[in-house]
Amino acid sequence: MLRRINLFALALCSAALLAAAAPAPRTAAAASEDVPAWLKAAAAATAPAYDKRVNAVVLYNERSVGVEEDGRVVTTTNYAVRVLAREGRDEASAHALYLTDGGKVRELKAWLIRPSGEVKRYGKDETLDMALKPNDVYDEARLRVISARDEAEAPGTVFGYQSVTEERTVFSQDGWSFQDDLPSLLARYTVTLPAGWRASGVVFNHAKLEPAVSGTTYTWELRDLPPIEQEPNSPTMSSLAPRLAVGFVAPDAARGAMNPSFGSWQEVSRWLSTLHDPQAEPDDAIALKARELTADCKTELEKIAAVGRYAQAVNYISIQMGLSRGGGIRPHAAAQVFAKNYGDCKDKANLMRAMLRALKITAYPVAIYSGDRTYVREEWPSPDQFNHCIIAVKISDETQAPSVVTHPTLGRLLIFDPTDPYTPVGDLPDHEQGSWALVAAGGDGQLLRMPSMPPEANTVERTADVTLAPDGSISAVVRQRAVGQSAAFGRAVFKGLTSSDYQKAVEMWAGAGATGAKFTKIEPADSRAEGRFALDVEFTAAAYGQSMQDRLLVFKPAVIGRTGTGWLAPPTRKNPVVLESQSFNETARFKLPAGFDVDELPDPVKVDSDFGSYTASYEVKDGQLLYTRKLVQRAATIPAEKYAEVRAFFGRVRASEEAPVVLARK
Numbered sequence: 001m002l003r004r005i006n007l008f009a010l011a012l013c014s015a016a017l018l019a020a021a022a023p024a025p026r027t028a029a030a031a032s033e034d035v036p037a038w039l040k041a042a043a044a045a046t047a048p049a050y051d052k053r054v055n056a057v058v059l060y061n062e063r064s065v066g067v068e069e070d071g072r073v074v075t076t077t078n079y080a081v082r083v084l085a086r087e088g089r090d091e092a093s094a095h096a097l098y099l100t101d102g103g104k105v106r107e108l109k110a111w112l113i114r115p116s117g118e119v120k121r122y123g124k125d126e127t128l129d130m131a132l133k134p135n136d137v138y139d140e141a142r143l144r145v146i147s148a149r150d151e152a153e154a155p156g157t158v159f160g161y162q163s164v165t166e167e168r169t170v171f172s173q174d175g176w177s178f179q180d181d182l183p184s185l186l187a188r189y190t191v192t193l194p195a196g197w198r199a200s201g202v203v204f205n206h207a208k209l210e211p212a213v214s215g216t217t218y219t220w221e222l223r224d225l226p227p228i229e230q231e232p233n234s235p236t237m238s239s240l241a242p243r244l245a246v247g248f249v250a251p252d253a254a255r256g257a258m259n260p261s262f263g264s265w266q267e268v269s270r271w272l273s274t275l276h277d278p279q280a281e282p283d284d285a286i287a288l289k290a291r292e293l294t295a296d297c298k299t300e301l302e303k304i305a306a307v308g309r310y311a312q313a314v315n316y317i318s319i320q321m322g323l324s325r326g327g328g329i330r331p332h333a334a335a336q337v338f339a340k341n342y343g344d345c346k347d348k349a350n351l352m353r354a355m356l357r358a359l360k361i362t363a364y365p366v367a368i369y370s371g372d373r374t375y376v377r378e379e380w381p382s383p384d385q386f387n388h389c390i391i392a393v394k395i396s397d398e399t400q401a402p403s404v405v406t407h408p409t410l411g412r413l414l415i416f417d418p419t420d421p422y423t424p425v426g427d428l429p430d431h432e433q434g435s436w437a438l439v440a441a442g443g444d445g446q447l448l449r450m451p452s453m454p455p456e457a458n459t460v461e462r463t464a465d466v467t468l469a470p471d472g473s474i475s476a477v478v479r480q481r482a483v484g485q486s487a488a489f490g491r492a493v494f495k496g497l498t499s500s501d502y503q504k505a506v507e508m509w510a511g512a513g514a515t516g517a518k519f520t521k522i523e524p525a526d527s528r529a530e531g532r533f534a535l536d537v538e539f540t541a542a543a544y545g546q547s548m549q550d551r552l553l554v555f556k557p558a559v560i561g562r563t564g565t566g567w568l569a570p571p572t573r574k575n576p577v578v579l580e581s582q583s584f585n586e587t588a589r590f591k592l593p594a595g596f597d598v599d600e601l602p603d604p605v606k607v608d609s610d611f612g613s614y615t616a617s618y619e620v621k622d623g624q625l626l627y628t629r630k631l632v633q634r635a636a637t638i639p640a641e642k643y644a645e646v647r648a649f650f651g652r653v654r655a656s657e658e659a660p661v662v663l664a665r666k
Contacts, residue, residue, distance in 0.1 A: 035111050035113070035119055035160075036160075038060060038078050038080075039113075041060075042059040042080040042160065042185075042186075043059070043080065043158040045185055047082065048183075050084070050183060050227060052085075053229075054227045055083070055085045055091070056082060056182055057082050057183045057184070058179065058183065058184040059082055059158065059185050060078060060080040060186050061078075061080075061179070061187045062078045062186070062187075062189075063077050063188070063189050064076045064077075064190045065174065065190065065192070066192045067191065067194065069250075071169055074166050075164070075165050076162070077096070077161075077163045077164075078160070079162075080159070080160035081158070081159055082156065082158050083152050083153075083154070083158075083159070084155055084156075085155055086155070089152040089153050091152075091182070092147070092148040092152035092157070093145065093146065093149065094110045094122070094145065094146040094147075094159075094161030095143055095146075096108045096163035096165050097141065097165070098143075098144070099167065102169065103165065103166060103167040104165070104166050105144045105164070106165065107162065107163065108144050108146060108161070108163045109123050110126075110159065110161035112148045112152060113159075114157055115154055115155070115156035122146045122161075126146050127144055129144055129145075144163075172247060173245070173382050173384050174245075174248075174384075175245050176189050176243065176244045177241055177242070178206075178222050179225050179228070179241050180241060181230055181241070183225060183226055184225040185224060186223050188219060188220070188221040189246075190220075191217070191246065193218075195216060196216075196250075197248060197249060197250050198249050199211070199249070200246070200249065201218070201245060201246035202245050203243070204377055206222070220246075225242070228240050228241055231567070231570075231574065232567030233567050233577050233579070234577070234578060235374055235575060235576055239372070245385075247382070262382055262383075263381065265381045265438060265447045266446070267381065268381050268383055268438060268445070269438060269445020269446070270442055270445065272438070273440050275329055275330040275331075276330070276365045276440060279330065279331045279332065280331075280353040280357065281334065282334060282335075282357050282358040283334075285335070285338060286334060286335060286351075286355055290307060290355040290356070290359050293306045293310055294306050299398065301398075301400075304356070305529065307356055307359070308416055308424070309424070309528075309529070311348045311349075313421075314337065314342060314348050314351065315341055315343075316345075316348070316419065317342040317344065329383060331343070331346040331365075331389075334350050334354035338354075345388050345390070345418075345419040349366075349390055350365065351418075352416075356393060361393060362393075363393040364394075364410070364441045365389055365391060365392075365440045366390045366415065366439050367386035367437060367440060368388050368389070368390055368438075369435060369437075370387055370429075370431065373431055373432060373433060373434050373450075376435060376447075377436070386438070390416060390432070391416050393413065393414045393416065394411060394413060395412050395414045399412075402427065403426055403427055403453070404451065405451050407439060407446065407448060409441075409444045413439065414426075415428055416428070422491045422495070423485070423488045424528050426531060427457070427484055429485070430485045430581075432450055433450055434449065434452040434635060435450050436448070437450050453484055454581060456583055457581075458484030458581055459486065459583045459584070459585070460480060460486045460582075461480070461481045461482075461585050461586075462480045462587075463586070464479075464586065465477045465588075465591075466588060466589065466591070468545060468591065470594070472542075472545030472555065473540065473541065473544065474514070474545070475538075475540045476537075476540070476559055478510065478537045479535075480535045482533045483533075484531065485582075487531060490524070490535065491533050493505060502522075506535070506537065510560050511539065511541075513556065513558070514539070514541035514544050514559065515541065516543065517541040518539060518540050520538045520539060520540070521537060522536075523537075545663075552662055552663065552665070553663040554660045554661070555663075556658065556659070556660050557590060558586075558627075561657070562629075568651065568654075571647075572643065573640055576639050576640055577643060578637050579611055579612070579633055579635060579646075580633065581633065582631075583633065584630065585629075586628065586630075588627040589626055590625040590626075590627065591623065595666055596664065597666055598620050598661065598664075599662045599664035600662035601620070602616070602618065604617045604618065607649055609645065610636070611636040611646070612634055614649075614653045615628075616628070616657070617629075625661065629657065
């Protein structure tokens with residue numbers, strides 16, 4: 001984990017964590033008397049009528065941050081939500097994040113107000129304390145949780161909580177989201193600073209919002225935020241929900257207590273470099289291993305790939321310490337990671353840097369946000385925008401790969417993620433492609449747009465040889481070859497499932513269009529070093545073609561489906577459409593049954609758009625039908641107002657792939 005844990009922000013917790021078993025809440029006779037005024041007012045608020053799919057509404061969401069000159073920060077959160085349907089009961093949860101090193105939860109209490117007016121109070125006896133990331137071996141970030149899920153099933157129930165946390169930190173920036181997908185009647189962020197300090201902030205995904213300022217207290221507020229519909233193939237919630245990034249600027253004389261505000265990405269780069277560079281020194285053991293790994297390599301790219309495979313194989317184990325002092329960003333020493341053969345993302349990147357340095361190859365750490373290519377915004381220089389670390393390798397002109405970018409000062413850089421076990425050197429995980437990332441190279445560091453692979457770098461090539469019998473039964477031999485992220489996906493499924501489960505998954509996929517298919521061969525072959533994944537499948541299906549009065553035989557030449565297009569079903573949508581870069585080519589050869597001629601063929605199809613193209617063609621010769629189809633799709637985010645164009649394009653593609661061929665008996 002690269003990103004430091006920000007106690008200013010509420011953790012996003014899974015429903016499983018928040019639904020963890022807790023002791024039954026206490027019912028106090030005077031519970032209703034200690035309900036705070038803000039919660040009483042929120043519970044009395046009238047919300048608009050929402051679509052029936054909206055299960056809850058946030059009535060009140062206030063976060064108040066107090067910053068002191070010595071770096072102590074006290075944060076108070078007041079939050080209230082009304083359950084509108086039983087499915088919204090998961091929203092009845094309270095949580096407070098803290099670090100065991102330099103932080104604590106002063107108070108966490110909650111109230112449940114039933115539609116009848118009855119109140120239940122929750123306190124220490126109903127509070128659970130748990131690790132923020134259960135998969136980490138050790139992590140100073142922890143979570144206090146109160147769950148009222150089982151008590152909040154009745155529509156109209158209001159749940160509210162108040163948390164007070166304290167933290168001592170070297171950081172001087174904060175981030176906060178005004179909402180998630182739920183509608184919100186009131187969302188307010190307030191920060192109070194010491195005398196002489198000032199705050200500056202920017203709001204993303206919303207019109208410009210100026211704070212209300214009173215002395216050194218700054219308040220940003222939004223009201224009546226509508227729900228954000230979660231639609232397939234949409235941008236992430238962090239690209240749709242309004243969120244605030246704020247920095248605290250101290251007078252020059254007071255900046256020793258906290259890190260100075262980052263005024264540029266070069267300042268962030270310098271700061272990160274001071275944490276990373278001293279840890280990337282190779283020792284003799286690292287140098288020896290690097291030479292062993294590359295002994296048979298003839299090119300620069302082969303050397304980088306060999307070291308990259310080794311770094312990917314290092315066990316991923318995260319141990320997070322010293323988070324409030326930047327420990328969540330500083331990697332462990334390369335020698336330590338090498339000796340123990342484990343580390344997290346920044347440790348893997350750091351070890352790979354050290355190995356390459358032993359080979360006289362320069363590399364830099366790259367701070368990136370994993371899982372959301374739109375999260376990082378260039379207008380807010382901050383290390384707090386990142387949660388992952390990858391690597392940029394300085395290369396000569398001889399090395400060519402799709403994942404190369406050009407830095408204005410450092411020259412050609414090959415970008416690689418040593419943590420992703422399925423994506424080889426030369427490629428980049430799709431959720432990182434096209435995102436902003438910071439190459440940490442001291443004063444030469446710069447925010448760069450990561451490469452987006454062209455469609456041909458993410459390709460599925462498929463051939464199908466099919467024998468069609470007079471009764472409509474088929475025997476099929478299918479060979480599929482994938483490169484790029486299509487190969488990475490196939491590799492991940494193959495490695496992530498047991499042999500029997502993998503076979504079931506392939507049978508479900510390949511047999512979806514052939515009812516009752518029986519498989520005689522399923523043979524995957526992973527060539528990760530070459531970036532390829534192959535899958536050979538053979539099967540029979542007794543009733544693939546439909547016989548009509550023993551005179552006509554109807555079948556679809558698209559034996560195996562390409563991709564799902566169910567997300568195109570609604571005629572309208574609210575959010576943009578996100579398309580990935582990919583291409584697909586298929587050639588299918590059908591040996592037609594004796595005694596039949598082709599009676600009807602679908603028309604050839606050729607569709608072009610700004611974001612892609614599709615062709616399909618048919619040819620009959622020497623008792624065979626040759627069917628070809630090709631889709632080229634370019635990465636794009638298409639505004640909702642152009643959804644009709646996207647829907648029409650893929651509608652024609654789907655209609656073509658569903659179109660039947662009709663044979664007639666001679």
